[in-house]
Amino acid sequence: MDDSKVVGGKVKKPGKRGRKPAKIDLKAKLERSRQSARECRARKKLRYQYLEELVSSRERAICALREELEMYKQWCMAMDQGKIPSEIKALLTGEEQGKAQQNSTKLAKAGKTETNSSNP
Template sequence: MGKRGRKPMKIDSDTQLEKSRESARQCRRRKKLRYEYLEELVADREKAIAKLHEELQRLRSICQHIDQQGVTSDIHQELKQWMEDPEVINQAQ
C-alpha cells in the first residue's frame, strides 16, 4: 500500500529560500505588532496606576484633615464632589 496524502512538490532552492524569507518577514511583523500592543497596554496601566495613586493621596489628606479637625464644610463639599465624580462611579461598578 502506498503513502496517503499529498505528494511533496519539488521546489527549487530559490523558491524555497524566498518562501523562507517571506515567512521570516511576516514573523518579524507579527512580533513587532505584538510588542507595540503590549507597550500600549503597559502605558495605559501605568496611567491608571498614577490616577489611583493621586486618588489615594487625595483621600488620605481628607482622612488626615478629618482626624485633626473633624468634618468641616470644606471636607463635606470635597467628599460630595468625589462621590459625584464619574470616574469614581465607574470604578465602583
C-alpha cells in the same frame, strides 16, 4: 528474488524508504522562507507595540489611583484633626440637595395623582 527480503509475510523491495522529496525549486523555497520571516517579524513588532501601549495605559491608571489614594489620606488626616475638608462638605451638600430634589419630585407627583383621583 535474491534482492528482496521477506519480513512478516510481505516481500520488501530494496530502495529508499519514506517520502520521496518533491522537486521544489530551491530559490522559491528560500523566498518563501524569507517572506515567512518578514511576516513573523511584522507580527512580533505589532505584538510588542500593543503590549507597550497596554503597559503605558496601566501605568497611567496606577498613577491616577495613587493620586486619588493620597487625596483620601489627606482627607482622613484632616478629619482626624477635627477638620472637615471642603470637598467632603461639597459632596455632602450635593447629596443632600439631590435627596431634597428627589423628595420634592415625589411629593409633586403624589399631589398630582391625588388631584387626578379626586376629580370624577
